[in-house]
Amino acid sequence: MPSDHIKIPAIEPIVRSIADGVQDTFTYNFPLFASEDMVVSLNGAAQAYGFTVNGAGNTDGGTVVFDTAPASGVIVTLERRLPLERLTDFIEGGDFSARAINTELDMLMAGLQQVDRMQGQMLRYGDHETPGDIILPSRAQRANRALGFNEDGDPIAVSLEGSMAAPDFTATGTGAETRSSADKLGDLVSVKDFGAVGDGLADDTLAFQNALAAHDYVFVPSGTYLISNTVQVKNRKSLIGAGQKSVIQAINNSFVAVECPAGYTNIQHLRIEGGSVGLRLIGVDGPCVQNAVADVTIWLSTIGLQLDGGSDTNKPCYWNNFTRVLVAQPGTHGIHLTLSGGGDTPNANRFQSCRVYSLGADMTGAGIYVEHGSFNNSFVDCEANVKGTAAACVRMGAGSNKTLLVNLFTESNNGVPNVQIDAGSEETAIINLSAQSDGAAIYDLSGGNYDAVNAGWPDKNRLRKTSVTDLKATLLRHDTEFIDTPGTTQLDLSHSVHLVNATSGAIRVDLPNAGDAPGVVMVVKKLDDTSNIVTIGEDDGNGPDGTTLQLGGRYDYAEMISNGAAWSIISSNRMAGNTRYYDGSGTYDIDMAVDVYLLSSYGGVLTARLPPANAAKAVGRSVTIKKVDSSANAVMVSEQGGSGPDQYTQPLSGQYDAITVTSNGSQWYIVSKFT
Template identity: 55%
Template sequence: MLDQGDEHIKMPAVEPIVRYVGNGSRTEFAFPFPIFASEDLAVYFGAAKRESGFDISGAGETAGGNIIFDTAPADGQQITLKRELPIERITDFIEGGDFSAATINNELDYMVASMQQIERSDRHVLRYADHEEPSNNTLPNRGERAEKVLGFDSNGDPVALKLDSTISSKDYIIGGNGAVSRELNSKLADYVSIKDFGAIGDGVADDTNAILSALASHDAIFVPEGRYRINATLRLKARQTLFGLGASSVLVCADKSFNALEIVEDHVNVRGLRIEGSDIAIRLFGLTRPVVQTAVTDVTIIAPNIGVQLDGYEDANKPCYWNNFTRVLVEQPAIHGFHLTKSGAGDTPNANKFIACRAYSLGAPITGAGFYIEYGRYNNSFSECEANVDGSAQGCFIIGSGAGETILISPYAESFNQVPNVKLESGSQETVIYNLLSVSDGAAIWDLSGGAYTAYNAGFPYKNTLQRTNCIDINTKLHRYDTSYIDTSGEVILDTSHSVHLISSYGGALTVKLPEPAQAVGVVMMIKKTDSSANVITVTEDGGAGPDGRSYFLGVENDYVNVLSNGAEWFVISSNRSPGNTRYHDGSGTYDIDMATDTYLLSSYGGAMTARLPPANAAEAVGRTVTIKKTDPSSNTITVSEQGGAGPDGYAQPLSSQYNAITVVSNGAQWYIVNKF
């Protein structure tokens, strides 16, 4: 305390506490209340009291003083300065002694400061209102209140309560217009946490039994943030909900020997979870009731064998219908991302909806497909779904032999290694594909169904790239060919990745080998020489004789040949190098020119002959050119005439000597001679 001879300080109505937040550079802070001595100022960093590392000035000053820290408090550090006085009296007045005003003032100042300190502390405690007279303000004894909460009985007196059914008064109200009071226990029972049953969530402890116990006891189960390790299947029944906080609520399967979640009854809701591992992460099958109107939303599945499986199972009366999946991501599935199947005698999974679901390999191998609809009918629909799978997959989307009326709306397919974007297996029926974005280098639609599908705007950037597809009726506005450009010499073996081959042999003679016919059933190829050199391109066959059983030669610029494989051999179907079609006839009398060939070599050795052209306006004649030549040395004339008409250039034309020939053309009204010798 101050010496009696000093001028006493005043006690203003200033709260004896001040708080600051450090910025990492400031060292000096003021306190606006008086202290009697430096040790009366308590210094706290957060909740920790500091005893040193600073200097205090201003003790005994009414206006307070300053504290200077040796080191600036850290940025964000909370600093509390408050007056803390011991509640004591250490002075005494002696009978008949001096009665100094300074001493009295100091004593009174200390008393006021102590009362300010007590008054401030008193504001921080719970207390009864002034108008109430408590009948009991004593806490229950230690044993009674252990592991309980403080409550109040019907008289408003303190009691110790357990958070169980003993809490029955309507003492909870959420607030807001129309809100009503509820029993607290009823409010807490709206849903339960798996931690209420002992789940740990550290990724190490086995939480299986805790979660199973929660599912056995309640219908709405909350999975808080954490990693909950399980070693057995969690089975959900009718109207149960299992929900979490999204990617931070994780079910970690101990291995892949079991399914993570099985939904065996109707109206189940699963949302906001992450599932790691498992054989099948989420399997739906009707065990005791139909599995209908289940909703799976905002679920991420990591590294399962199969992400989601809908199984028609064994009983047609317990089907798997009308279930909904939204924003479900399956990463790194080993077999399938999403699988619709029927493992027994039950019905196929029907009328299920998948919206914005993704199967994503992330480079991991996969033996099946992103989406495999093996079985399922009646509008199983997949809207805005994505299959981005490894090149080891069988397909991005596969529509199986037991699938019908499947709908793909704006699907995204991506892969490599010729993985088909959408594969339609033989037996699939009435598939609808709308607005397919096909990024895989395989076929946009590989159709083995015999055309049992409808596609619109399917395939990007190459629209509707089809493989083994039967088209009953097709109308194209623009026909494009996959074309290869070859400029080399020596030998090259063609494959079936292109239908048109433009080849330059400018660098030297070149042998072009067609693939084996069995590897190109139904394939048509065009081979054309594009350079002006004299180097010949020889078209033959890898391991065979060549088209039409022989080698084919392209010797002049723009020579070409079109060939077709029937699976056993290659045939020439057109070429500017093909021998002309020729008919040979030896006879007499009238011989009708049927226009089936371009050239008729006739022998009249046995007697005079009339070669009669069809009428100039006959369908087989209009625009056609035909050559007729006498081949024999006899004097028997061959007369070229016209059925019902005057003949070429208006009259019958005689061919009287060996090798005489005439070439005529019809314009639809008359035959004209274009060459004669």
């Protein structure tokens, strides 16, 4: 049973054991104030879970029980480790509790034991020796040197030249293998191993070239490395720096600073400064594919990052990946996709969290410029923040096709467009555009050859060639064009409704060729009340229903659809009359399929029999029947199963006699009769 307070015996608060693969319970013989004071380690690695501490608050210690027994040979370390802090105070004039003071003293003693144990592991002067100088040499003095001792036994910095004593190296941890020091040091080759200085003064070009020629992985330590010629990172090579203090600096902007002429390279954790291009990817030695560029910044280059399709279609620039790349203060373009020769355009490259930032410096091009590029070059979570001297924040050139922009941020001033889409550009998709420049959100010169979702202004969404199987629309708008110029106007696929005012003279509008517009519906309506005709034709075709259609009266209209072969009229107030002619005798059933029946009874008396007045095809319908022959044979208008119009069979005896009747669902009534 625990006493009123635990006691702190003179026991080192740490226990080490060797696991046998079976034992899951390990005993400790020092007290704990709480189970959180116990640090459990396996082979020196502190464990956060997988065990239970028992016995906290007992002077004699307790046990640690593992959920699974540690593997055989593993060193199990149980150590009391307290935070060296005091979080309580005694109240002035309050009760002085023996229990409270005992607990405070226990904590103090436990902390002293912890510090004493840690000091016992330190190198120190012996008790019977007068301590000498214990101040280390300065950082500059001991850099790249070993700690040694002078003739007085005081610490000094000693040169490492020729003093590598250890012939081999063994990593800490289970399963580590012994290797020679030379083998170990060969794991990481630095440009300084090939003579690079990195002081911002010496020309380190040759050191980079030699290092990358000899090794696949080259490290660039902190420093500023001047180069006077292009550094090529060739096939399957890696050039890795220590971050933004690893600087590759071109002496001027007359050459490409860093280039990837092939594939499967890695360029990471570097700062590149200057050059006609800071970093260029182009297929020279082979296909420029699957290159990875991450955590790289490019400063003060004429063009920051460039992907070039080159001159050989067998060495394309495809499938490269760029993550967290910053291009700062470019002179022309920040990120540029282009084609300098007869090769293929850069295709299917991925840009994630990349940024172009002018930082107040003049630039003449675009932050991101896809001059040439096809098949889903994508820019996700990217930004183009450029000065007002730029042509555009983001620009899709005439050679761009199927480019994807997602979560794009753009910012500028001086009327710079946020996204410019050049004529010839195809199928750009823009999703979620934060347009902060005062220019057009989307400056479209492509004739609408783009899609937008939550992008642009004032219309955030623009979708083309969209197939919908089930659509519920709360508000439907048609893209409308107003035409008032006499002569011929060629209609295109950018509008569906055309309002035409022919006040100034006759106008002809030509529908697009039906073969170019399958499924397209177009409406043409005449607005004016002049006698000037609006004629509807077709570009290189026959026109709606195989001919031209004239709209002569105010508000005359026609709605037409193309099936890909011809235009057909769906509805119009200028449709041809709906009439049927029949010549015969006997009984002829009126089927209500047309509005006007022209009947000839030249061969004998003809009975025109209406359907029953309550028939579905008759209710609410009107029909006109006219005798057109000159014979004495009458046309008798009757009703199937009924009495006939106005309850009688109505004769049409003379040529051109006519009758118009209608059904209310109960009987047929005569609307008008001419005899």
